[in-house]
Amino acid sequence: MQYQTVLKKMLTELNDEVHYYLKVENDFLNLNQLLNKEIEISFEGYECLCCGLNKKIYRQGFCYDCFYSSAQVGDWIMKPELSTAHLDIEDRDLDYEKSVQLQPHVVYLALSSEVKVGVTRKSQIPTRWIDQGASKAIEIVEVPNRYLAGITEVALKNHVSDKTSWQKMLKNEVLDANLIEEREKLKQFIPDEAQPYFLANNGKVVEINYPVLKYPTKISSLNLEKTPVFSGKLVGVKGQYLIFEDFTVFNVRNSEGYKVIITVK
Template sequence: MFQGVLTKMQTEFKSPVDYYLVFADSFVHVNSFLEKKVHITRTGSQCLSCSQPNEIFRQGFCKSCFFETPSAGEWIMKPELSKAHLGIEDRDLAYEQKVQLQPHIVYFAVSSGLKVGVTRDTQVPTRWIDQGAHQALPIVEVPNRYLAGITELALKAYFNDKTNWRIMLQNKGEALDLVAERAACIAKLPTEVQPYVVQDPPLSIDFPVARFPEKVKSLNLVKTPEYSGVLTGIKGQYWIFEDDTVWNVRGHEGQVVDLSCS
């Protein structure tokens, strides 16, 4: 039996990807649960910022932490709002300088269809694995989050920036020529990021999935605190079960669970 507060699964880029759930005093190699019956019980919640047993509002944080903690600032979801490069504080300038003033990439990923996204260099390929992308390719590598944000904003006029998670989980994404897509999008980039175009090759990611679901039924442990089922795959931050139930682990950050396998 494993017990603890859920955070997103940690991954190792192997073929297929290795997944781990890390708790305070133990960890689970999730791949070892494949083809086995897994029991999940939600027993409570614990905010990832204040550690209080509060109801989780978003991203593993209780409502007051979500609106106060520097790690949930609006510039996280909207990188173009980053202001640390101007010395302007949002919630905590030292934190924002540390996170925003480092190399970021803008990339293409294919998880459902082609999408554009932003991440820190240090999060490659973790970010792509978390999205369930089977192909990905960097477009530009820029020195801060603001430049990545305005690049993404310019490309959003032409490309999607969301993953359709149902299609991603059903493995219905297409195979695309990402190198050709990158060459074709360069003229659409803001002038100030043109010097930062990279030539890295595309990356393919292989997920441990024996059977993709035909329909997709989403498990919400806040509404239904107990579930048992045979795990048939792991893709992105989702567990896929034999009965077409899918469980978004990242969507349950801050929930406290008991986990076992038989």
């Protein structure tokens, strides 16, 4: 079977293990059902997720021009503490920025390799945790806007990492840690503005299992621009990565905006 698509990040559903879906043409490909099957990925070109033109992808599925003009990729996306919509101050498009920034946001701890702190919209839980390949996660504070979440993350990352080692995550080399205890240690470092939003009664740790038959012991990253046709047996999906039997891994999210043909053999 062949499927044409412009790659976007995989959609996920949390059950006993995560279910992964890739949008193809007018359908969805259930990747859990493709484990142990040979898959070929053929790179056909680009399609910017913003303007839709066949222009080389620069970052996050956007061409160079769109990356530096679209409100969807303003600096506040990667650095929530730069959010200004709560002050009625525009970055690129105030209406869009208000629609995203003035939503409930959660600061959380996740265990993907080591313990890390992160920020996401409340509506993106547990999607954000799954995208990072977290095996466990817990909420710390729930605040009414992105700015408060951002300054909380900045304060906490002086005491805990805000990065994930994607190589360790894919090898399943995950530190054993008690997230409830870690959260309590960090409570004192939450900024005064966010202290009232500490989730004192939410001690629930969410555990996440992934459809992986075999974890790689070493890793080779697939770059479709350098290897435009790749074929391999799919043995796992974790985070936003496809894992193949020969230890090749493919970051779907990093390849957003790439036009491909996927052949299931």
